[in-house]
Amino acid sequence: MKGDPPLRLHVFDLNCWAIRYLSKRRQERMRLIGDMLHREDFDLVLLQEVWSEQDYSDLKVKLGGCYPFSHYFRSGVIGSGLCVFSRFPILDTLLYQYSLNGYPYMLQHGDWFCGKSVGLVIIKISGIIFNIYVTHLHAEYCREKDAYLPHRLVQAWELAQFIRHTSKAADVVLLGGDLNMHPEDVGIRLLRGWTGLQDAFVEATHFEGCEDGCTLVPNNCFTDKSEMLPFPLGIRIDYILYKAISSYMVKCELLKTTTGAAPGMDVPFSDHEAVMATLHIQRQEQAAGTTFGTAELTLADVVTEARTEVAVGLRVAQRQRYSSGRMAMLALLLLLLQAAATLGALVGLDAGQPFPKLSFCLLAFLAIGVLLLSTGLHLFHTMEVKMLRGTEEQMQMVLRALQECP
Amino acid sequence: MKGDPPLRLHVFDLNCWAIRYLSKRRQERMRLIGDMLHREDFDLVLLQEVWSEQDYSDLKVKLGGCYPFSHYFRSGVIGSGLCVFSRFPILDTLLYQYSLNGYPYMLQHGDWFCGKSVGLVIIKISGIIFNIYVTHLHAEYCREKDAYLPHRLVQAWELAQFIRHTSKAADVVLLGGDLNMHPEDVGIRLLRGWTGLQDAFVEATHFEGCEDGCTLVPNNCFTDKSEMLPFPLGIRIDYILYKAISSYMVKCELLKTTTGAAPGMDVPFSDHEAVMATLHIQRQEQAAGTTFGTAELTLADVVTEARTEVAVGLRVAQRQRYSSGRMAMLALLLLLLQAAATLGALVGLDAGQPFPKLSFCLLAFLAIGVLLLSTGLHLFHTMEVKMLRGTEEQMQMVLRALQECP
Numbered sequence: 001m002k003g004d005p006p007l008r009l010h011v012f013d014l015n016c017w018a019i020r021y022l023s024k025r026r027q028e029r030m031r032l033i034g035d036m037l038h039r040e041d042f043d044l045v046l047l048q049e050v051w052s053e054q055d056y057s058d059l060k061v062k063l064g065g066c067y068p069f070s071h072y073f074r075s076g077v078i079g080s081g082l083c084v085f086s087r088f089p090i091l092d093t094l095l096y097q098y099s100l101n102g103y104p105y106m107l108q109h110g111d112w113f114c115g116k117s118v119g120l121v122i123i124k125i126s127g128i129i130f131n132i133y134v135t136h137l138h139a140e141y142c143r144e145k146d147a148y149l150p151h152r153l154v155q156a157w158e159l160a161q162f163i164r165h166t167s168k169a170a171d172v173v174l175l176g177g178d179l180n181m182h183p184e185d186v187g188i189r190l191l192r193g194w195t196g197l198q199d200a201f202v203e204a205t206h207f208e209g210c211e212d213g214c215t216l217v218p219n220n221c222f223t224d225k226s227e228m229l230p231f232p233l234g235i236r237i238d239y240i241l242y243k244a245i246s247s248y249m250v251k252c253e254l255l256k257t258t259t260g261a262a263p264g265m266d267v268p269f270s271d272h273e274a275v276m277a278t279l280h281i282q283r284q285e286q287a288a289g290t291t292f293g294t295a296e297l298t299l300a301d302v303v304t305e306a307r308t309e310v311a312v313g314l315r316v317a318q319r320q321r322y323s324s325g326r327m328a329m330l331a332l333l334l335l336l337l338q339a340a341a342t343l344g345a346l347v348g349l350d351a352g353q354p355f356p357k358l359s360f361c362l363l364a365f366l367a368i369g370v371l372l373l374s375t376g377l378h379l380f381h382t383m384e385v386k387m388l389r390g391t392e393e394q395m396q397m398v399l400r401a402l403q404e405c406p
Numbered sequence: 407m408k409g410d411p412p413l414r415l416h417v418f419d420l421n422c423w424a425i426r427y428l429s430k431r432r433q434e435r436m437r438l439i440g441d442m443l444h445r446e447d448f449d450l451v452l453l454q455e456v457w458s459e460q461d462y463s464d465l466k467v468k469l470g471g472c473y474p475f476s477h478y479f480r481s482g483v484i485g486s487g488l489c490v491f492s493r494f495p496i497l498d499t500l501l502y503q504y505s506l507n508g509y510p511y512m513l514q515h516g517d518w519f520c521g522k523s524v525g526l527v528i529i530k531i532s533g534i535i536f537n538i539y540v541t542h543l544h545a546e547y548c549r550e551k552d553a554y555l556p557h558r559l560v561q562a563w564e565l566a567q568f569i570r571h572t573s574k575a576a577d578v579v580l581l582g583g584d585l586n587m588h589p590e591d592v593g594i595r596l597l598r599g600w601t602g603l604q605d606a607f608v609e610a611t612h613f614e615g616c617e618d619g620c621t622l623v624p625n626n627c628f629t630d631k632s633e634m635l636p637f638p639l640g641i642r643i644d645y646i647l648y649k650a651i652s653s654y655m656v657k658c659e660l661l662k663t664t665t666g667a668a669p670g671m672d673v674p675f676s677d678h679e680a681v682m683a684t685l686h687i688q689r690q691e692q693a694a695g696t697t698f699g700t701a702e703l704t705l706a707d708v709v710t711e712a713r714t715e716v717a718v719g720l721r722v723a724q725r726q727r728y729s730s731g732r733m734a735m736l737a738l739l740l741l742l743l744q745a746a747a748t749l750g751a752l753v754g755l756d757a758g759q760p761f762p763k764l765s766f767c768l769l770a771f772l773a774i775g776v777l778l779l780s781t782g783l784h785l786f787h788t789m790e791v792k793m794l795r796g797t798e799e800q801m802q803m804v805l806r807a808l809q810e811c812p
Contacts, residue, residue, distance in 0.1 A: 168575030
């Protein structure tokens, strides 16, 4: 009923940057994060980049008293890095692993080895069903020439589709995570447009924290200052997004970010700033109608823009598939030639000096190595082409549906 | 309203066995399948093992007049093999790729290379929302010692979870596909118990076709007769399952299977028999209540049984992870020894005869090969362990929830 007292929900979101052996002062920072979460009274904690299950277990032990319910999402070789702590019982969970996530040979970036995913937990508070999503999309390593944009767009699209399809019985949808996209980027406009999620920073009545709500700031001692040069205030890539379905209304009363070092400490919690939202959830008598017309037009523009980028990625992937296929064929040809030469030598057909055995062997091993590697690459790019084409077609289908809308 | 005329839906499901270069008389059979679908008046066609996109495109061209809407699900290196043809507009689609699907080194089985998935298409007929799922689970190659059982159980679990989470706004849920499980197998009991889906064969008022509804029968000229020896009638592994949510009721009026060779032909459509269901969908005034009590108890038993099997798989995967890790360490040690010997020879420390160059090189290449291979295997089994453990924990969570049920 409209007269029901509003529900107030405190949500915490942080990319913890907890990579074993690589992240600076990891154990100390994880301890600080645990202490702070124990001290503060959040209802829901959404964490990313908790790559080590041991770190999660330590947090679980420490926070068992105040956040009795938690879930760690397992996926990929290294893991998804995603986990959730909650004051309220977790009724159900589901994980969706993105179909594209960078390249296995980009070892210096390493995203491919993580099972980048979106995790869903369902909780019920005072009869209100919450679908809580936590995710972490592919990083952006070079904004000027972003080779991963098509993959990140596929991820944003799959995230939006997953939310749309799984949230139909939810009263409130909440998404927290490191989306690795600036607020004006096409991926975030696509995600928000296609799901109807609202940005807590934009909607917040009060805001406290880094200017413009930035979550990667030059002030933080762990951020790479050279990467921050074009953005003197920093960038905003960590979000809390929400929407109410059915007959509920959500308002963001207060949004906060941390601002570098933790209070009284010389070390920040992470290289990212945490985002904290206080949300008001109130039942309303009539469900708000969807705004048609201009909204659909804007969405069609965004989907078209995203589709163009995915198509660019598709052409690159097709070229790479072709090159790797050609390389595999050349290596196979070389091997066949060597086999023929060996056979010739065996039956005494060669007239001149036989090949030096060592170089001959080395060449054969090189050819086998190139053949295996380029075949692997060819298979990988074949899969990439499939997924990019599939996404492009899905977007095309949505565009047709939007155009047919009255 | 209760007085609305019932909707009659004709559904066709077939594993087409259309592997390019491998499946016998593929093109001829695909043509026959297309002709038959064009002739008959199905509303919905769910196909599996259409591995070649060209075969799908040919079908699409042929069936464009009678099934104007279709979708091909792309995933993995080879594809998902799944596609849907429909007389009614497809409103939306989603694909979920299973996290485990056999082993990359089991080349003779090859399941790993297919992106085994479940595809969802949403259609609306006379105001009734249908969530249509099509899937194909990992094959069973040896029933006595089924090494893939834990993977198939993870798939059955993920399938059930995906259906539960995505079908909350549907009026009718329909699943068709080759589940590679006998009707009494734990996986199918888990899937049916956890989703509430009903088996069209069991529920059908009338049945025509192979005895016991078998879909892999010795009569079919393409089936392996030696594999069929313990099952003289054949086995039933292809299903049409359904349920009504909200205030609808579904009844299976007629279930049919093909029986070997297509009418008037010497060749069957596939090595599997097709399953065809005529469903009656009727609105009812009051939604049927869920039956609690004994149903929950049986479900708890099934989840416990499935969890035990997953735990067995987990132990095997842990052993394989350990073995491959140890092999990688040994290969690394050999390489280090060789490097030390080379270094020693270079600075003139070796007293006796230097190693024969060729064997030394061959040994080094062998060590590198073993190192790469066993590292790859170690990473793969690490991922396998993660997914098996994740599923086991999810099942544990469900068991706790079931036990807490009143």
